[in-house]
Amino acid sequence: MYPIDRQKADPGKLAACETWPIFHRVLTASPLAIRETLCDIRNRFTKSTDPDTLGRLELVLAEVLNNVAEHAVPRHGGLAVKDSPTIHLSIVRTERGFVCAVTDDGISLPDKCLQPRNLPGFEDSELSESGFGWFLIQDLTQTLCYYREEQRNCLAFSVPLARAVRSS
Template identity: 80%
Template structure:
């Protein structure tokens, strides 16, 4: 929005946006940094939405960030990971919910992750790790989009204030 657009904008809407500043963190893709970022998200937004919405936001972010930590690192056989990715996490609280953007410099997200997922079937062994994360991400978000540009991954989505049935 340029300065001319701001002058024409409804001052109430601009003031509302100003009341919910941008949350931004830069972190390494490791479990300790992710846990700290999730705690910061909860502390920042816990009073701006109901506990159910904050729980859904936290769950989606945990799935996305942990996927980066677990899968966006190039591995060479049994050798350790090379160059742990850096994650940029941005969140804005809007009238409708939370708009989130996650960028990382890890390897590309496989195409199958963004294909529609249904709840994976489990065998007698109980819950498997495979497939539940992207099912949850797709189920709990709206406007999920991904692209890769100049060796970076960009994922954006929104978490609405109310969960649709």
């Protein structure tokens, strides 16, 4: 998308941009940076969405971002071999909810993370925890998509408005 020249722009398009802003952050995968980013998201979108949808968005992003901070650092013998990954986060508010893209330069996401699963009885020795976070991410999002491009993980998903969830 190209920057908008405010002097030449169609006023209708400008209004749409101001109504549905794009949220973008580049952050280090650290607990403090993640917490600050989640607060910024709440501040940005609290007036343009209902509390249920915003809560689901925050929960999904907290799970995704904290997974990067906890699991995406390359390790050798239990020690980190490089600094914390850099995360790029973009969120667009649409009429139907939120569309999110998260990229990072950490290690690849294990294939099993995105396999459909049921909550009861899920066990996976490759995941350091129960995998409950990925169950939540899958349950609260739509159009979840992951791929690796060169040295970056790319995760995209949408979080529908609460009324869209109830009607489906």
